[in-house]
Amino acid sequence: MFQFKWLWHNLKGDRVRYIFALCLSVAGCSLTIINPYLSQRIVDEFIAGPDAARNLADGRGLLIALGLGMIGFSLLRTGLAYFTTMLYERASQNMLYRVRIFLYNKIQGQDMRYYDRNRTGDLMTKMTGDLDMVRHTLSWIIKTIIESLTVFLAAVVYFFYIDVELTLWLLILSPPIFLVAFIFARRVRPMYVDLRERLSQLNTITQENIAGNRVVKAFAREEYEIEKFTDKSVNYSKANKAAALVWLDYFPYLEIFSQGFTVILMVAGGLYVMDGRLTFGEFAAFTALIWGLSNPMRSIGIIINDIQRFFASLTKIMDVYYAEPDIVNAHGDRAKRRYQGRIQFENVSFKYDSATVLDNVSFIVEPGETIAIMGATGSGKTTLINLIPRFYDVTKGCVLVDGTDVRKLALNELRGNIGVATQDVLLFSDTIDGNIAYGDPDMPEEDVVEFARLAAAHNFIEKMPEGYDTIVGERGVGLSGGQKQRIALARALAVQPPILILDDTTSAVDLETEEHIQKSLRELEFPCTKIIIAQRVSTTAEADRILILDGGKIVEEGTHAELLKKRGYYYDVFMLQNEGIGREAKVSGQE
Numbered sequence: 001m002f003q004f005k006w007l008w009h010n011l012k013g014d015r016v017r018y019i020f021a022l023c024l025s026v027a028g029c030s031l032t033i034i035n036p037y038l039s040q041r042i043v044d045e046f047i048a049g050p051d052a053a054r055n056l057a058d059g060r061g062l063l064i065a066l067g068l069g070m071i072g073f074s075l076l077r078t079g080l081a082y083f084t085t086m087l088y089e090r091a092s093q094n095m096l097y098r099v100r101i102f103l104y105n106k107i108q109g110q111d112m113r114y115y116d117r118n119r120t121g122d123l124m125t126k127m128t129g130d131l132d133m134v135r136h137t138l139s140w141i142i143k144t145i146i147e148s149l150t151v152f153l154a155a156v157v158y159f160f161y162i163d164v165e166l167t168l169w170l171l172i173l174s175p176p177i178f179l180v181a182f183i184f185a186r187r188v189r190p191m192y193v194d195l196r197e198r199l200s201q202l203n204t205i206t207q208e209n210i211a212g213n214r215v216v217k218a219f220a221r222e223e224y225e226i227e228k229f230t231d232k233s234v235n236y237s238k239a240n241k242a243a244a245l246v247w248l249d250y251f252p253y254l255e256i257f258s259q260g261f262t263v264i265l266m267v268a269g270g271l272y273v274m275d276g277r278l279t280f281g282e283f284a285a286f287t288a289l290i291w292g293l294s295n296p297m298r299s300i301g302i303i304i305n306d307i308q309r310f311f312a313s314l315t316k317i318m319d320v321y322y323a324e325p326d327i328v329n330a331h332g333d334r335a336k337r338r339y340q341g342r343i344q345f346e347n348v349s350f351k352y353d354s355a356t357v358l359d360n361v362s363f364i365v366e367p368g369e370t371i372a373i374m375g376a377t378g379s380g381k382t383t384l385i386n387l388i389p390r391f392y393d394v395t396k397g398c399v400l401v402d403g404t405d406v407r408k409l410a411l412n413e414l415r416g417n418i419g420v421a422t423q424d425v426l427l428f429s430d431t432i433d434g435n436i437a438y439g440d441p442d443m444p445e446e447d448v449v450e451f452a453r454l455a456a457a458h459n460f461i462e463k464m465p466e467g468y469d470t471i472v473g474e475r476g477v478g479l480s481g482g483q484k485q486r487i488a489l490a491r492a493l494a495v496q497p498p499i500l501i502l503d504d505t506t507s508a509v510d511l512e513t514e515e516h517i518q519k520s521l522r523e524l525e526f527p528c529t530k531i532i533i534a535q536r537v538s539t540t541a542e543a544d545r546i547l548i549l550d551g552g553k554i555v556e557e558g559t560h561a562e563l564l565k566k567r568g569y570y571y572d573v574f575m576l577q578n579e580g581i582g583r584e585a586k587v588s589g590q591e
């Protein structure tokens with residue numbers, strides 16, 4: 001079966017340990033027949049046999065040896081069980097560790113489309129609960145199956161050895177038990193698939209709620225969110241109960257059949273003893289080992305439940321395990337070259353799903369130029385810049401950097417040459433210093449300060465109680481939107497990229513600070529092509545060229561002065577932002 005093949009594949013490195021553990025399990029469980037055998041001899045030879053009195057008088061040594069043997073084998077079994085459990089735990093924990101790292105790498109290597117499609121809560125469930133279910137399968141389910149089977153077979157073999165007919169009477173119960181178990185397994189499986197989906201929904205809601213707590217509070221929607229969570233929680237709990245209750249439909253049958261073993265033994269075994277066909281000792285051995293038949297049947301329900309959970313979890317893990325990103329690094333990790341920074345869009349069109357977001361866009365940015373991109377919300381600005389570092393690939397046309405199609409460049413080299421400050425600023429739970437030096441952790445502190453200065457962040461960082469060592473991000477101090485943007489800008493600048501992409505990075509800073517940032521950007525000490533998405537004319541005014549996007553097409557292109565003359569979208573934005581008439585006179589005067 002594919003799932004078990006997968007487990008075997010991922011056990012690489014621990015296979016010997018695991019097989020050894022399985023062998024010890026088999027050996028340990030086979031020993032279960034020893035004590036019933038010894039007790040059979042004690043009963044027959046020293047208690048109920050015809051020569052019992054004589055043996056008790058003459059053969060005490062044997063009795064003591066048999067007694068000690070029973071104690072010895074019990075201790076040996078306990079020791080083996082301890083050692084075996086340790087082996088299972090080590091093998092399964094090692095596998096869990098390896099698969100978790102592998103999955104984490106897989107997730108890291110996925111492209112943006114993957115993150116568009118997969119919910120964070122679901123991915124988190126895969127990385128935690130689902131993986132732990134796989135570990136549980138290795139360390140408990142398989143172990144239990146092997147041990148139950150061994151005990152069952154050992155008991156059957158031993159019973160056959162004592163009395164074939166009585167054993168066959170007992171085994172009559174096995175087919176109906178397996179039939180009931182099979183029907184139960186088929187019924188419960190879809191329930192666990194559904195249960196797993198509900199758990200993922202619950203985790204997604206929890207994650208979104210914690211991450212978006214501020215929005216919830218701002219809109220005073222706590223009650224609504226609690227209701228939503230309770231709803232999902234009740235959903236999950238109901239599904240859990242339903243799955244558990246299904247077991248109760250089958251449990252009585254299995255319990256009755258399991259009890260049936262003892263009843264058959266008592267009736268048939270008792271008759272055989274009375275007939276003299278079975279000795280008391282043999283009957284005692286049957287009684288001592290009958291649990292070897294009934295217990296596996298009793299635990300069949302738990303095993304089936306766990307196996308179904310395992311299948312449901314593994315299917316989810318497979319989604320990540322075998323997911324391949326569309327955008328791959330086809331050229332391996334090369335020693336990085338520094339690019340000139342020439343960017344060319346050649347008849348680029350792009351669709352996320354069906355709707356065209358960029359339509360036949362063409363433009364060129366020469367090395368060192370600064371291009372501003374403006375346009376209404378949803379016009380495709382972010383999409384356009386996402387094509388340069390290949391966060392997405394074009395649907396038609398091509399994007400060239402230094403004359404080469406980005407799809408032909410080594411991905412790490414391409415992205416290593418681009419500094420990006422995105423619209424949604426994410427700072428990691430780390431010091432400010434660590435956040436700014438994210439792209440180059442060995443960066444000297446003076447450089448970190450220098451880039452913070454360029455991004456107009458130094459002054460406010462300095463005023464913080466711990467300065468650059470202040471922890472920010474999720475568990476750190478709160479920063480204003482503008483402060484976060486400036487740290488993100490410093491982080492993008494710190495890699496000294498030949499291509500710098502800023503997506504609305506100064507939207508939350510005041511005009512004076514923005515002025516400072518623009519001056520810094522103009523005077524960068526390294527050659528740099530800049531693409532700046534902005535809504536403010538104050539940001540775009542000094543760009544070498546401004547592109548206006550509308551509905552995914554470039555509808556205006558030119559310098560600030562040229563676009564004002566055109567009296568199109570840019571002019572309207574300018575007028576709006578400069579509050580009309582008084583300034584219009586000034587513009588007209590400039591013409």
Ligand SMILES: Nc1ncnc2c1ncn2[C@@H]1O[C@H](COP(=O)(O)OP(=O)(O)OP(=O)(O)O)[C@@H](O)[C@H]1O
Pocket residue numbers: 116352353357375376377378379380381382383384423
């Ligand atoms: N990940 C995505 N999946 C599907 N559609 C998307 C995705 N991202 C953006 N879109 C759609 O593509 C269009 C362009 O979005 P984009 O973010 O590029 O616009 P924008 O000009 O940057 O807008 P804004 O100024 O609001 O940031 C929008 O209609 C948006 O709904």
